[in-house]
Amino acid sequence: MVKAVVCGAAGGIGQPLSLLLKLNPLITELSLYDVVNAIGVATDLSHIATPAQVTGYLPPDNGAEKALKDADIVVIPAGVPRKPGMTRDDLFKVNAGICATLAQAIANACPKAFILVISNPVNSTVPVFAETLKKAGVFDPKKLFGVSHLDIVRAATFAATVVSSPADAPKYSIPVVGGHSGATIVPLLSQSNPKIPAEILSNKEKRDALVNRIQFGGDEVVKAKDGAGSATLSMAQAGAEFTEFVLQAAYGKKSRTVQAYVFLGADSGGEGVKKEIGAEVDYFSVNIELGPAGIEKILPIGTIDDQERTLLAAAVKELGPSIEKGVSFTPAPPKL
Numbered sequence: 533m534v535k536a537v538v539c540g541a542a543g544g545i546g547q548p549l550s551l552l553l554k555l556n557p558l559i560t561e562l563s564l565y566d567v568v569n570a571i572g573v574a575t576d577l578s579h580i581a582t583p584a585q586v587t588g589y590l591p592p593d594n595g596a597e598k599a600l601k602d603a604d605i606v607v608i609p610a611g612v613p614r615k616p617g618m619t620r621d622d623l624f625k626v627n628a629g630i631c632a633t634l635a636q637a638i639a640n641a642c643p644k645a646f647i648l649v650i651s652n653p654v655n656s657t658v659p660v661f662a663e664t665l666k667k668a669g670v671f672d673p674k675k676l677f678g679v680s681h682l683d684i685v686r687a688a689t690f691a692a693t694v695v696s697s698p699a700d701a702p703k704y705s706i707p708v709v710g711g712h713s714g715a716t717i718v719p720l721l722s723q724s725n726p727k728i729p730a731e732i733l734s735n736k737e738k739r740d741a742l743v744n745r746i747q748f749g750g751d752e753v754v755k756a757k758d759g760a761g762s763a764t765l766s767m768a769q770a771g772a773e774f775t776e777f778v779l780q781a782a783y784g785k786k787s788r789t790v791q792a793y794v795f796l797g798a799d800s801g802g803e804g805v806k807k808e809i810g811a812e813v814d815y816f817s818v819n820i821e822l823g824p825a826g827i828e829k830i831l832p833i834g835t836i837d838d839q840e841r842t843l844l845a846a847a848v849k850e851l852g853p854s855i856e857k858g859v860s861f862t863p864a865p866p867k868l
């Protein structure tokens with residue numbers, strides 16, 4: 533029996549993500565929370581003939597905690613998306629407050645759940661989650677994930693497009709480390725499986741263009757949607773896939789290596805990665821091995837080339853202040 537919750541379930545990501553989770557045979561109970569329309573979305577999905585039982589909750593009468601009660605996994609695409617001209621950091625003011633409120637509700641209702649944070653800016657909202665959970669005395673660094681999986685999906689798609697055809701995207705596996713915004717997104721093209729041909733990797737213009745497309749893939753969608761939001765469908769697919777990885781490792785006994793934006797601070801096992809990148813960052817998107825309790829091991833970044841070393845240094849520089857912003861966030865006191 534696995535209970536999954538989507539917070540922000542009525543939104544652009546939330547609805548298709550909830551649909552994909554309703555189709556996941558590992559999930560037996562699907563609970564949808566949003567400040568609007570959660571009951572409508574839940575009623576709609578509940579007619580699909582799959583095992584997961586769907587229920588929707590709105591804020592009145594402590595709806596968030598009712599939705600979250602005893603959940604095993606919580607996926608969070610709640611909060612505002614970008615419009616053209618905005619950075620992800622511009623979303624912090626609104627989304628940090630939403631994240632702190634939801635983190636407190638999780639601490640109260642399902643402190644042992646896996647927590648998958650999609651809300652931007654991920655580089656800062658994950659520290660907001662961690663700090664709120666720490667204050668509540670329930671922080672488990674092995675169970676908190678910033679979902680950077682869309683960057684990995686994009687890396688595969690864009691690399692395949694350059695090398696041969698987008699149709700070959702499913703064959704590609706390219707680790708992406710760092711964070712989830714612009715220069716903090718570091719695709720490790722030299723570690724691609726299958727290998728990216730040397731004529732692309734050693735051609736500065738071609739390689740820079742590929743790295744740039746992966747780093748700014750989110751902007752491509754924001755521009756194309758022209759004011760109607762950011763990536764929703766590709767994120768829903770990436771979020772559902774990452775949820776599946778966590779659930780398979782926890783309940784299906786299929787451990788696997790993925791990347792996610794996780795805590796590297798005290799007792800996390802992240803010291804080795806900090807040495808590799810030569811910096812004291814407490815959050816980073818890294819290779820992790822998933823198991824029944826979440827993150828079993830933080831794995832090394834491994835062998836990288838000079839261009840990737842330069843990208844990593846730029847990522848670390850930008851990431852530091854974003855992490856600090858999340859760590860030092862103080863939620864506004866409740867209105868009396």
Ligand SMILES: NC(=O)c1ccc[n+]([C@@H]2O[C@H](COP(=O)([O-])OP(=O)(O)OC[C@H]3O[C@@H](n4cnc5c(N)ncnc54)[C@H](O)[C@@H]3O)[C@@H](O)[C@H]2O)c1
Pocket residue numbers: 539540541542543544545546565566567568609610611612613614623627630633634649650651652653654679680681682683712761762763764767
């Ligand atoms: N991690 C990633 O790779 C990634 C990718 C795409 C989008 N995002 C981010 O995901 C977030 C959601 O994007 P979207 O396009 O679905 O936005 P959206 O506006 O379509 O949906 C957001 C939903 O959150 C709900 N919401 C607002 N406050 C809430 C609260 N306190 N509790 C519960 N729900 C609440 C809204 O009612 C809305 O239904 C944005 O911050 C966006 O930047 C992240």
Ligand SMILES: O=C(O)C[C@H](O)C(=O)O
Pocket residue numbers: 613614620652682749750751753754762763
């Ligand atoms: O670009 C955005 O604002 C949304 C998301 O982070 C993305 O990468 O698509």
